[in-house]
Amino acid sequence: MSTILDKICERKRVEVADLKRRLSQDPSHPIHAILSSTRPNPRRFEAALRAPGLSVISEVKRKSPSAGSIGAIPDPLALGKTYQDGGASCISCLTDYEAFGGTLDDLLALREEVTIPILRKDFTVDLVQIAEAIWAGSSAVLLIVAVLKDETAWFIQKCEELGIDALVEVHDEAELRIAVEGKARIIGVNSRNLKTFHTDLAVAERLAKHLPDGIVKVAESGIHHPEDARRMYRAGYDAVLVGESLVKAADPGVFIQQMRGMLPFQPRPPAIKICGLTDPHTAAHAAKAGAHFVGIVFAKGSKRFVGSVDRASEVSKAAAAEGAEAWGVFTEQSADEIIDIVNTAQLKGVQLHGDGCRAAFAEIDARLPPTVRRVYVCSVSEDGHVSHELPPAVKASLQKHRDYVLYDGVRPGAGTPFEWELFHPDRELPFFLAGGLAPENVAEALAQVHPTGVDVSSGVEETPGCGRKDPARMVSFIEAVRTAKASPTAVQAPTVCANGLT
Numbered sequence: 491m492s493t494i495l496d497k498i499c500e501r502k503r504v505e506v507a508d509l510k511r512r513l514s515q516d517p518s519h520p521i522h523a524i525l526s527s528t529r530p531n532p533r534r535f536e537a538a539l540r541a542p543g544l545s546v547i548s549e550v551k552r553k554s555p556s557a558g559s560i561g562a563i564p565d566p567l568a569l570g571k572t573y574q575d576g577g578a579s580c581i582s583c584l585t586d587y588e589a590f591g592g593t594l595d596d597l598l599a600l601r602e603e604v605t606i607p608i609l610r611k612d613f614t615v616d617l618v619q620i621a622e623a624i625w626a627g628s629s630a631v632l633l634i635v636a637v638l639k640d641e642t643a644w645f646i647q648k649c650e651e652l653g654i655d656a657l658v659e660v661h662d663e664a665e666l667r668i669a670v671e672g673k674a675r676i677i678g679v680n681s682r683n684l685k686t687f688h689t690d691l692a693v694a695e696r697l698a699k700h701l702p703d704g705i706v707k708v709a710e711s712g713i714h715h716p717e718d719a720r721r722m723y724r725a726g727y728d729a730v731l732v733g734e735s736l737v738k739a740a741d742p743g744v745f746i747q748q749m750r751g752m753l754p755f756q757p758r759p760p761a762i763k764i765c766g767l768t769d770p771h772t773a774a775h776a777a778k779a780g781a782h783f784v785g786i787v788f789a790k791g792s793k794r795f796v797g798s799v800d801r802a803s804e805v806s807k808a809a810a811a812e813g814a815e816a817w818g819v820f821t822e823q824s825a826d827e828i829i830d831i832v833n834t835a836q837l838k839g840v841q842l843h844g845d846g847c848r849a850a851f852a853e854i855d856a857r858l859p860p861t862v863r864r865v866y867v868c869s870v871s872e873d874g875h876v877s878h879e880l881p882p883a884v885k886a887s888l889q890k891h892r893d894y895v896l897y898d899g900v901r902p903g904a905g906t907p908f909e910w911e912l913f914h915p916d917r918e919l920p921f922f923l924a925g926g927l928a929p930e931n932v933a934e935a936l937a938q939v940h941p942t943g944v945d946v947s948s949g950v951e952e953t954p955g956c957g958r959k960d961p962a963r964m965v966s967f968i969e970a971v972r973t974a975k976a977s978p979t980a981v982q983a984p985t986v987c988a989n990g991l992t
């Protein structure tokens with residue numbers, strides 16, 4: 491039975507025959523000269539992907555067989571410029587009309603003003619398409635091993651001779667071998683199976699281990715959230731190729747920078763914070779188990795007081811090494827002290843408890859680096875009544891893609907829950923629920939409150955309030971959150987899809 495890929499390739503061969511017929515009637519067309527000469531490859535596409543950090547190939551795509559309609563894109567150049575200004579390394583331009591709604595005119599329009607390298611994304615089945623891509627101004631073409639099979643090496647060689655980069659796409663180990671043996675310099679692992687359209691980032695993770703050093707590694711498909719892009723970076727990829735999510739993003743620039751790790755983003759809900767970590771080993775354990783955030787307490791009277799800024803730096807470093815962010819939990823420190831601690835200990839967030847810190851919010855906010863999360867604590871009495879509400883000026887300053895409100899009991903760190911049923915949080919901002927959470931009750935809390943994140947301290951200690959975290963309870967808590975039933979009314983964490991948020 492023929493697959494969608496087979497059908498697309500059959501159609502491509504018809505389109506190619508038509509192109510060749512048109513070219514035969516136009517002997518002075520520059521494509522003839524391109525085909526009959528060789529030129530050095532400037533390797534602009536490859537160089538852009540080799541830049542330090544994660545590169546982003548941003549795609550201009552109107553529709554796809556798997557996603558259906560994605561976006562009208564009336565002005566592909568405007569979108570291309572938005573990508574470029576937002577920090578994209580390269581642009582991928584679909585030129586297949588039937589299945590993806592793209593045309594060569596899109597590429598020609600992009601070439602007018604976009605200066606970053608452009609990939610012509612199409613189903614290459616013939617050399618003439620590569621020559622056409624060069625003529626249209628692209629720096630790279632896509633070669634899909636599932637399409638070209640044993641001819642892949644020949645096409646790679648031809649790209650070398652014609653002077654254009656080739657992104658050689660694979661989906662499994664056998665295709666990867668063909669690409670490597672064919673001397674591909676840039677390999678894209680497509681996490682989407684082009685025959686079934688099933689997408690799984692685990693494919694890219696698995697194949698990353700077999701990608702030889704020196705080859706540029708690109709992860710393609712299935713990047714819906716900055717978290718996915720960071721996952722690919724951790725797996726060893728130099729670049730991600732992102733289409734649908736970027737076309738749909740209200741602010742593609744924010745999304746690109748979040749994927750590149752230049753702007754903070756919020757994890758998929760429910761986010762997990764474990765608070766009161768005082769040693770690097772336990773912080774690393776919490777992060778490895780899946781905590782997104784760890785809290786370092788700077789309240790001198792607390793059993794979880796970290797003791798010194800040096801110690802806080804060690805905890806923060808250990809958490810970061812395992813992919814978690816460390817926040818400072820402050821009660822009465824001045825803005826000067828907080829800024830100093832944040833910079834020294836490389837903290838990624840400040841959690842402002844206590845009247846002194848909350849009153850200084852405006853000054854702290856003005857002086858903190860823009861990448862540091864502001865977490866404003868609202869207190870809730872045992873009957874679920876919000877006793878310290880979010881001041882309107884604070885609400886106006888908090889940024890949805892970066893900051894949180896945190897609802898906690900009136901005695902922070904006491905391990906006492908409040909009445910969740912009677913509690914009415916402000917749902918316009920992403921918020922954490924804290925206060926007496928534990929592995930045993932967190933699923934219930936999630937079901938009743940639907941927070942963006944949960945925060946625990948006493949509930950994962952050897953005995954509540956002792957100040958020493960129990961590694962097994964931390965793991966149980968994270969498991970309980972992950973396996974809690976998703977509720978249709980749950981507050982969605984702002985993702986990056988509408989002004990960087992939804």
Ligand SMILES: O=C(O)c1ccccc1N[C@@H]1O[C@H](COP(=O)(O)O)[C@@H](O)[C@H]1O
Nearest residue numbers: 765789792902903905924925926947948
């Ligand atoms: O944990 C503390 O000692 C502490 C001290 C000062 C401010 C905040 C503190 N902890 C916060 O308490 C909640 C959760 O605590 P629990 O699970 O109810 O024990 C959390 O927000 C911590 O940040």
